[in-house]
Amino acid sequence: MDCDAYRDQMLDLLYGEATDADRRAVEEHHAACPSCREEMAAFRRLRGDLSAWKAPVPARARARMRVWPGLAAAAAVLLALGVAVGVGGAELRRDARGWSLRLGRGTPDLQARLDEQDARHRAEIAQLRTSLGREPASTDRDALLAAVREIVQQSERRQDARLQDAVAQLSDRYETQRRYDLAQVSAGLSYLEGKAGLHAARTNELVGQVLLASQEK
Amino acid sequence: MRVTDEDLVEAFQGGDTAAFDLLVQRWDRKIQGAIYRFVGATEDARDLCQEAFLKAYRGLGTFKKDARFSSWLYQIALNVCRDRLRRRRGRTLLSLDALDEGGHEAAVLPGPSPLELAEGRDIAQRVARAVAALPEDQREVIVLKEYQGLTFAEIADVLDVPLSTVKTRLYRGLVQLRERLEHEGIRSASVVPAPLP
Numbered sequence: 134m135d136c137d138a139y140r141d142q143m144l145d146l147l148y149g150e151a152t153d154a155d156r157r158a159v160e161e162h163h164a165a166c167p168s169c170r171e172e173m174a175a176f177r178r179l180r181g182d183l184s185a186w187k188a189p190v191p192a193r194a195r196a197r198m199r200v201w202p203g204l205a206a207a208a209a210v211l212l213a214l215g216v217a218v219g220v221g222g223a224e225l226r227r228d229a230r231g232w233s234l235r236l237g238r239g240t241p242d243l244q245a246r247l248d249e250q251d252a253r254h255r256a257e258i259a260q261l262r263t264s265l266g267r268e269p270a271s272t273d274r275d276a277l278l279a280a281v282r283e284i285v286q287q288s289e290r291r292q293d294a295r296l297q298d299a300v301a302q303l304s305d306r307y308e309t310q311r312r313y314d315l316a317q318v319s320a321g322l323s324y325l326e327g328k329a330g331l332h333a334a335r336t337n338e339l340v341g342q343v344l345l346a347s348q349e350k
Numbered sequence: 351m352r353v354t355d356e357d358l359v360e361a362f363q364g365g366d367t368a369a370f371d372l373l374v375q376r377w378d379r380k381i382q383g384a385i386y387r388f389v390g391a392t393e394d395a396r397d398l399c400q401e402a403f404l405k406a407y408r409g410l411g412t413f414k415k416d417a418r419f420s421s422w423l424y425q426i427a428l429n430v431c432r433d434r435l436r437r438r439r440g441r442t443l444l445s446l447d448a449l450d451e452g453g454h455e456a457a458v459l460p461g462p463s464p465l466e467l468a469e470g471r472d473i474a475q476r477v478a479r480a481v482a483a484l485p486e487d488q489r490e491v492i493v494l495k496e497y498q499g500l501t502f503a504e505i506a507d508v509l510d511v512p513l514s515t516v517k518t519r520l521y522r523g524l525v526q527l528r529e530r531l532e533h534e535g536i537r538s539a540s541v542v543p544a545p546l547p
Binding site for chain 2: 145150176
């Protein structure tokens with residue numbers, strides 16, 4: 134009986150991916166093969182045990198924030214571009230879903246809307262700078278880019294500091310692990326030396342007894 | 351109608367960066383759960399999850415439209431995990447107890463204390479250690495199949511191996527897990543019912 138031939142179909146059945154034909158083939162085989170029948174039953178029990186291991190719930194908000202290093206800086210640049218092309222009819226929008234940019238030239242009828250958007254974007258740039266802890270700067274493009282560069286450099290400095298901390302911690306862990314391993318090896322060697330010494334002592338004692346017995350003869 | 355991952359990718363490639371935020375919301379928990387089971391430590395899982403999404407963000411602009419986003423994302427997650435495990439092995443921070451019977455280095459877990467092991471009551475901890483002790487190729491398939499719920503075809507796509515290879519690795523992984531847990535005296539009465547056709 135070639136049980137291997139049914140293995141893939143058994144797995145399909147175990148995980149709900151078997152066709153009707155596969156299911157019938159496996160069931161027919163299991164009717165004639167107690168070993169395979171028991172194996173599948175054991176795998177079903179095993180899956181129950183495996184389901185006991187739960188992954189911790191991730192800190193979603195924190196992870197999302199940290200996925201976007203320099204998001205504030207990137208948004209500031211995006212806003213600056215939005216203002217610069219605002220008179221050309223581009224629309225830069227920020228809503229609950231984040232930032233989106235639509236390019237294109239509006240009709241003269243929409244000029245008032247575009248001007249309103251331009252004013253709103255300038256206000257949002259000033260608000261963003263304030264939330265970053267800076268005084269609203271002039272709308273001069275070079276000054277804005279310099280501010281963005283400073284934000285990015287600050288972020289890089291913070292990341293360098295975190296990296297150095299992580300390396301220092303890693304070095305400590307490595308040293309601790311090394312000492313632990315050396316202590317274990319030393320303990321093991323001491324144990325072996327003790328055992329070897331005891332064995333040698335017993336051997337000497339036996340030899341002594343044999344010699345004594347031979348001399349008495 | 352639900353917006354598909356591929357629709358969001360297309361929106362992102364069209365300039366809508368908010369589309370990526372939606373993709374992160376959808377996949378953050380699943381990817382972090384998978385990474386946690388691949389490498390075994392919560393802190394590492396969080397860092398590696400960020401790293402995976404950063405790589406995805408950088409690469410999404412050139413993502414091929416005929417590919418499946420979820421498979422691509424899992425590939426990125428697997429690669430960051432493999433890199434991390436490779437770096438761990440290079441630093442020789444594993445104790446000899448972490449080697450499985452085949453001599454393969456297992457993922458290091460912040461496992462239970464010797465007292466907890468002696469008492470042997472925590473099935474979840476034992477399952478975690480059993481999975482961590484599997485060879486890397488078997489562990490990947492077990493995690494993707496058992497915990498992420500991918501189909502065999504999807505796993506073959508993620509790992510870029512034939513379907514038969516996926517099933518062989520899964521079977522061997524299940525056999526090893528069964529032997530290890532039965533050896534530790536875990537015989538669960540719970541049974542996962544056969545899935546409905």
